[in-house]
Amino acid sequence: MADLTQTAPARTTRSPIRWASVLDHAILIAGAALMIVPLLMMLQMSTIPDAQVMQHGPSLQIGGEFWDNLRKALFQSMSFSGETTGLTMFRNSLILGLGFAIGKIVVAMLAAYGIVYFRLRFATLAFWLIFTTLLLPLEVRIVPSYEITQKLGLLNSWTGLIVPLIASATATFFFRQYFMSVPEELVEAARIDGAGPVRFFIDILVPLSRTMIAAMFIIMFVYGWNQYLWPLMVSTQEDKVTLVQGIKQITQSLEGNHIPEYGRSNVLALLAVLPPVLVVLFFQRWFVKGLTESDK
Amino acid sequence: MKRAAFDNRWLPILLLLPQLSIICLFFYWPAWQALRSSFFLQDPFGFGETFVGWANYTRLWTSSEYLKNAGFTAIFSLSVTGLSLAIALLLAVKADTVLRGAKTYRTLLMWVYAVAPPMAGFIALILFNQRWGPMTDFFAMFGWDLQVRLDYFDTGFVMVVASVWKQIPVNFIFFLSGLQSIPRAVREAALIDNASGFSRFWTVTFPLLAPTGFFLLIINITYSLFDTFGLIDTILRNNPGDNPVTLVYQVYLDGFRGQDIGGSSAQSVVLMVLVLALTIMQFRLVERRIHYT
Numbered sequence: 001m002a003d004l005t006q007t008a009p010a011r012t013t014r015s016p017i018r019w020a021s022v023l024d025h026a027i028l029i030a031g032a033a034l035m036i037v038p039l040l041m042m043l044q045m046s047t048i049p050d051a052q053v054m055q056h057g058p059s060l061q062i063g064g065e066f067w068d069n070l071r072k073a074l075f076q077s078m079s080f081s082g083e084t085t086g087l088t089m090f091r092n093s094l095i096l097g098l099g100f101a102i103g104k105i106v107v108a109m110l111a112a113y114g115i116v117y118f119r120l121r122f123a124t125l126a127f128w129l130i131f132t133t134l135l136l137p138l139e140v141r142i143v144p145s146y147e148i149t150q151k152l153g154l155l156n157s158w159t160g161l162i163v164p165l166i167a168s169a170t171a172t173f174f175f176r177q178y179f180m181s182v183p184e185e186l187v188e189a190a191r192i193d194g195a196g197p198v199r200f201f202i203d204i205l206v207p208l209s210r211t212m213i214a215a216m217f218i219i220m221f222v223y224g225w226n227q228y229l230w231p232l233m234v235s236t237q238e239d240k241v242t243l244v245q246g247i248k249q250i251t252q253s254l255e256g257n258h259i260p261e262y263g264r265s266n267v268l269a270l271l272a273v274l275p276p277v278l279v280v281l282f283f284q285r286w287f288v289k290g291l292t293e294s295d296k
Numbered sequence: 297m298k299r300a301a302f303d304n305r306w307l308p309i310l311l312l313l314p315q316l317s318i319i320c321l322f323f324y325w326p327a328w329q330a331l332r333s334s335f336f337l338q339d340p341f342g343f344g345e346t347f348v349g350w351a352n353y354t355r356l357w358t359s360s361e362y363l364k365n366a367g368f369t370a371i372f373s374l375s376v377t378g379l380s381l382a383i384a385l386l387l388a389v390k391a392d393t394v395l396r397g398a399k400t401y402r403t404l405l406m407w408v409y410a411v412a413p414p415m416a417g418f419i420a421l422i423l424f425n426q427r428w429g430p431m432t433d434f435f436a437m438f439g440w441d442l443q444v445r446l447d448y449f450d451t452g453f454v455m456v457v458a459s460v461w462k463q464i465p466v467n468f469i470f471f472l473s474g475l476q477s478i479p480r481a482v483r484e485a486a487l488i489d490n491a492s493g494f495s496r497f498w499t500v501t502f503p504l505l506a507p508t509g510f511f512l513l514i515i516n517i518t519y520s521l522f523d524t525f526g527l528i529d530t531i532l533r534n535n536p537g538d539n540p541v542t543l544v545y546q547v548y549l550d551g552f553r554g555q556d557i558g559g560s561s562a563q564s565v566v567l568m569v570l571v572l573a574l575t576i577m578q579f580r581l582v583e584r585r586i587h588y589t
Contacts, residue, residue, distance in 0.1 A: 020493065021393075021394065021395075024390045024393055024394050025394060025396075025397075027386065027387070027390050028387065028390050028391060028394065028397075028401045028405075031383070031387045031390075031401075031404075031405055031464075032401060032404035032405055034461070035404060035405060035407070035408050035461075035464075035465070036404060038419045038422070038423060038461075039419075041422065041423075041430070042419070042422065045422070055428075056428055057422075057425060057427065057428025057429060057430070058422070058428075058430060106314075107314045107315050107318070108315065110311040110312070110314060110315070111311060111312050111314070111315035111316075113311055114307075114308040114309075114310075114311030114312040115308075115312070117301055117302055117308075118301055118302050118303075118304060118307065118308035118311075119301050119302075119303065120308045120309075120312075123308075126312050126316060129316060129319060129320075129324075130315060130316075130319060133319055133323045134571075134575060135568060135571050135572050135575055136323050136324075136326075136327050136568065136571070137518075137522045137571065138522075139522045139525055139544045139547070139548075139567075140327075140330070140522075140544070140547070140564045140567040140568050140571065141323070141326040141327050141329075141330055141564060142547065142548060142551070142564075143330070143547070143551035143552065143557065143560055143561070143564070144325070144326035144327075144329035144330050144333070144561075145322055145326040147326075147329070148321065148322065148325060148326055148329075149322075163318065163322075164318065164321075164322040165322075166318060167315050167318035167319045167322065167323065172315065187301075187302075196302075197302040197304055197307055198307075200302075222409075222410045225412070226410075226411075226412035226413070228412060228413065228414050228525070228526035228529075229525055229526060229548075233552075244412045244414055244415065244526075245414075247414050247415060247417075247418050247530060248414070248529065248530060248533075248534060250418070251418060251421060251530055251533055252533055252534065255533070269415060269418055269419075272412065272415055273410075273411050273412075273415050276410035276411075276412075277407050277408075277410040277411065279410065280406070280407055280409060280410040281403065281407055284403065284406075288406075288469055288473065291409075291466075291469060291470075292469065292470060292473045
């Protein structure tokens with residue numbers, strides 16, 4: 001990627017291109033600012049007293065309230081509940097993010113392995129059954145999905161929160177595609193060495209798919225951390241509220257006659273936003289690869 | 297399929313079992329339930345149900361509220377898709393041309409991908425705060441007194457702005473990777489033939505990007521229809537009132553708040569048909585995309 005951005009356009013005609021390049025940079029800087037300013041604004045609002053926010057909103061002034069707000073956000077229970085603190089919500093978000101990522105990868109890899117490496121009479125049927133789920137986003141089957149989860153007694157449980165959503169057509173195709181590109185000689189070699197299907201999977205295929213697993217993990221972690229609608233319906237008990245889900249109560253708590261807790265709300269919002277953002281930034285290369293290749 | 301496959305008979309079934317059982321239990325069964333319920337009228341107190349044929353569907357076409365929300369959903373989806381694609385394309389083309397700082401720009405422009413839609417809604421509520429929101433102040437300079445959740449149009453506008461903001465990064469990533477996969481030889485040939493950057497873009501780059509664009513079109517429509525639920529819910533603060541809502545939001549409102557299972561199911565089925573149409577379109581376009589690349 002890096003060398004492609006350095007093709008030769010600038011060299012041939014130097015002076016007229018320079019103004020164009022100033023414009024290019026101006027557009028890009030404007031775009032980058034559009035993305036980052038709202039976040040900086042939230043950060044700024046969490047450093048000044050709530051009364052000041054209520055009067056004037058965000059400004060350029062940096063105050064000294066941040067650590068106090070962070071402490072309140074992490075350890076003080078929310079007004080809408082008894083025991084739930086920011087820290088519990090953070091933990092819940094983490095469970096959901098990791099649960100989704102690990103669950104989806106395991107389920108998808110097993111299924112893809114079954115489809116690609118075995119002579120299976122109903123492989124095509126299985127493939128289509130998995131594929132057709134793309135037609136059924138959660139939002140269109142939300143009411144009956146809730147009823148079934150309720151009938152199974154899975155409301156307010158981690159199982160009910162995670163399992164119904166860990167079947168993933170996208171991840172299955174992603175791994176299927178990758179497995180098909182793995183040289184067949186590997187299986188033959190493994191078989192000659194006496195390795196069975198389980199052994200081959202664990203000792204060869206999984207280590208070989210490291211990069212693919214990492215790419216999927218990032219995407220699915222973000223997906224799980226950011227879940228909103230399903231947790232909103234399935235977990236009605238406060239001990240399982242996630243940060244993203246809690247934002248609803250947070251915004252509602254901002255509507256009051258007394259001084260709303262802007263500082264704490266903004267810290268909680270930042271806590272909800274930053275972990276998935278950091279994951280994407282740190283593993284940028286894998287993430288882009290996973291995203292652009294899984295949707296093909 | 298692989299030539300050197302394993303012969304095991306039960307293992308593949310075992311491997312597929314987790315995926316297939318979750319799919320049957322939580323995808324096909326609910327979908328079937330929705331389809332079935334859409335032809336019945338449920339007693340609100342849980343005392344059985346009556347077969348009503350297409351009544352739940354005809355009720356939709358005659359409901360002015362449903363038609364109004366359908367109209368809003370169409371305008372909303374088109375605006376979100378069009379704006380986020382256009383802005384992302386502009387940024388991607390620029391990020392692809394600049395020599396300095398290309399990597400930094402790329403990083404700065406893509407991280408919002410990881411922000412959850414409800415969080416985008418939360419941010420929009422701050423920016424458009426009635427009293428001191430910076431964006432409210434900005435539009436006030438042009439004499440527009442923005443009132444989120446009080447004015448139908450203004451609320452819809454804020455929903456569009458927040459949804460576009462959240463969606464630009466995904467489009468940017470795909471456009472940029474599409475641009476970077478254009479072979480160097482093609483770029484250089486275009487450079488020799490065509491001095492003006494503008495016409496070079498329209499005659500060479502744009503047609504080569506078209507497959508990516510088609511693909512993103514479908515992704516964006518799907519996003520604006522379904523993934524914006526949390527964003528809309530946050531902006532409305534749990535209280536839709538007379539504000540615009542999308543069709544997906546109405547499924548939720550009628551099914552959970554209104555306990556109108558039949559009507560909500562009929563709406564779900566309509567949405568399923570919509571997704572089916574979009575997927576078929578996507579398939580056709582993806583096939584063509586393979587031809588291009």
